[in-house]
Amino acid sequence: MKKIAVVGTGYVGLVTGVALSDVGHQVTCIDIDQKKVERMQKGVSPIYEPGLDEVMMRNIEAGRLQFTTDHHEGFSGKEVIYIAVGTPEREDGTADLQYIDQVAKDIATHVKQDVVVVTKSTVPVGTNDHILSLIQEYLVHDVRVEIVSNPEFLREGSAVYDAFNGDRIVVGSDSQRAGDVIEEINKPFGIYCYRTDVRSAEMIKYASNAFLATKISFINEIANICEKVGANIEDVATGMGMDGRIGHQFLRAGIGYGGSCFPKDTKALTQIAANIDHNFELLNAVIRVNNHQHRALTEKAKSVLGSLEGKRVAMLGLAFKPNTDDMRESPAMAISQELILAGATVVAYDPIAMDNAKNVMPAGVSYVQNVEEALQGADAAFIVTDWKEFKALDLSVYVDQMAEANVFDGRNCYDLDKVALTKLNYYSIGRPPVVRGLVGVKG
Ligand SMILES: NC(=O)C1=CN([C@@H]2O[C@H](COP(=O)(O)OP(=O)(O)OC[C@H]3O[C@@H](n4cnc5c(N)ncnc54)[C@H](O)[C@@H]3O)[C@@H](O)[C@H]2O)C=CC1
Numbered sequence: 466m467k468k469i470a471v472v473g474t475g476y477v478g479l480v481t482g483v484a485l486s487d488v489g490h491q492v493t494c495i496d497i498d499q500k501k502v503e504r505m506q507k508g509v510s511p512i513y514e515p516g517l518d519e520v521m522m523r524n525i526e527a528g529r530l531q532f533t534t535d536h537h538e539g540f541s542g543k544e545v546i547y548i549a550v551g552t553p554e555r556e557d558g559t560a561d562l563q564y565i566d567q568v569a570k571d572i573a574t575h576v577k578q579d580v581v582v583v584t585k586s587t588v589p590v591g592t593n594d595h596i597l598s599l600i601q602e603y604l605v606h607d608v609r610v611e612i613v614s615n616p617e618f619l620r621e622g623s624a625v626y627d628a629f630n631g632d633r634i635v636v637g638s639d640s641q642r643a644g645d646v647i648e649e650i651n652k653p654f655g656i657y658c659y660r661t662d663v664r665s666a667e668m669i670k671y672a673s674n675a676f677l678a679t680k681i682s683f684i685n686e687i688a689n690i691c692e693k694v695g696a697n698i699e700d701v702a703t704g705m706g707m708d709g710r711i712g713h714q715f716l717r718a719g720i721g722y723g724g725s726c727f728p729k730d731t732k733a734l735t736q737i738a739a740n741i742d743h744n745f746e747l748l749n750a751v752i753r754v755n756n757h758q759h760r761a762l763t764e765k766a767k768s769v770l771g772s773l774e775g776k777r778v779a780m781l782g783l784a785f786k787p788n789t790d791d792m793r794e795s796p797a798m799a800i801s802q803e804l805i806l807a808g809a810t811v812v813a814y815d816p817i818a819m820d821n822a823k824n825v826m827p828a829g830v831s832y833v834q835n836v837e838e839a840l841q842g843a844d845a846a847f848i849v850t851d852w853k854e855f856k857a858l859d860l861s862v863y864v865d866q867m868a869e870a871n872v873f874d875g876r877n878c879y880d881l882d883k884v885a886l887t888k889l890n891y892y893s894i895g896r897p898p899v900v901r902g903l904v905g906v907k908g
């Protein structure tokens with residue numbers, strides 16, 4: 466059992482703290498946001514994440530998990546400190562390291578014992594060296610500080626599952642001893658620990674996110690071609706994925722990736738490359754394809770309905786993916802902005818993300834409490850997030866509630882044969898349209 470502090474309680478910090486306490490470590494999570502800390506002290510998670518509240522409460526009650534805003538108290542007696550603060554995107558696409566720098570200074574000021582500092586945040590190559598020298602520059606007490614890069618691979622919406630079932634744990638360290646400490650801490654998870662040097666670990670994180678984003682943009686481009694040549698992207702992706710070298714994952718065509726990491730990390734990696742005069746052409750194309758893909762539904766709606774002026778559009782789903790209330794870089798924002806500019810009225814519903822959405826969605830969007838209300842009198846429905854609730858809908862609800870049952874599905878939620886049994890006009894991604902029960906008819 467180790468005494469551990471985790472700094473920052475976003476998805477990564479909170480899930481890391483909760484998971485480490487659940488396998489028996491003594492964990493103190495530190496955050497500067499007082500309100501957040503007060504909620505967490507009561508066992509309430511500040512984010513919507515399936516299963517998190519339960520594991521959190523179990524460890525608070527067992528006395529293994531604590532929360533504080535006080536760095537001095539939080540670092541006291543800890544052998545290991547995890548850094549999990551945000552590294553948001555600056556205007557030029559580079560990673561903003563101001564929160565990282567602040568934590569480094571906080572550590573330097575408060576630690577009175579030897580400590581291993583572990584970076585969980587996604588940071589550009591070379592940042593861990595920078596953190597270590599910053600700590601050493603500001604260090605108040607005569608203690609040994611070592612650094613380990615331990616990037617995080619969890620997905621929002623399945624973060625708790627991922628923490629206990631990840632494919633690998635990457636431990637990047639230039640000190641054998643410090644790397645051993647972190648490998649030992651992670652032993653109870655029973656996940657393979659891949660040891661490497663600090664800079665390679667930092668690069669593994671960016672390269673992994675960039676590769677996954679590339680898979681998505683690739684399949685979206687294939688989907689766009691499928692639409693023009695009369696092929697079906699679902700069958701194409703299934704057939705491709707059967708090749709073990711390709712695999713089935715991340716071949717779901719849609720309206721492009723969003724979220725707090727793929728958009729920011731792909732841009733940051735192109736900037737990391739640009740800093741050494743390398744033009745990362747492939748990744749730049751991935752980003753361009755993704756930005757264009759956000760427009761797929763609106764373009765289809767314009768081609769089917771003509772002008773969108775005065776049309777009422779029901780937007781089903783706002784979060785960037787299901788099972789999260791995270792609205793960061795959600796395609797819903799760009800899509801609704803486009804619809805409003807085209808003169809449409811947008812009525813939105815999301816089962817979980819509505820409160821967060823109201824703070825970031827464009828002005829002019831109105832919000833309702835359920836699917837039926839959203840669809841009432843609508844000329845078009847846009848499915849933006851593939852929530853289970855939408856996938857499970859009885860398709861007659863569209864026909865019954867809408868003025869005209871034109872459904873533009875950005876997540877391929879429904880089986881074309883089932884749609885063909887209804888009166889929907891259905892346009893999805895990379896698949897033939899279904900109009901008046903006929904598959905492949907253009908409307
Ligand atoms: N969100 C995700 O699913 C994943 C995120 N990452 C990476 O992990 C890092 C953290 O991301 P999120 O968890 O989304 O974070 P976030 O940005 O949602 O939260 C960061 C937290 O750190 C706190 N904070 C800032 N400065 C602090 C300080 N000096 N002391 C204590 N607390 C401080 C903030 O109040 C906030 O609660 C980023 O680098 C991100 O790229 C990596 C894998 C998954």
Ligand SMILES: O=C(O)[C@H]1O[C@H](OP(=O)(O)OP(=O)(O)OC[C@H]2O[C@@H](n3ccc(=O)[nH]c3=O)[C@H](O)[C@@H]2O)[C@H](O)[C@@H](O)[C@@H]1O
Nearest residue numbers: 617618619620621715716717719721722723724726785786
């Ligand atoms: O660095 C991070 O923050 C994390 O980023 C992603 O996790 P996350 O953003 O939570 O969610 P994903 O499930 O990867 O989905 C990202 C976006 O891609 C889209 N997506 C995903 C898969 C797919 O086949 N098609 C597709 O369009 C999703 O709808 C979503 O908008 C990675 O999957 C995690 O491994 C990583 O830790």
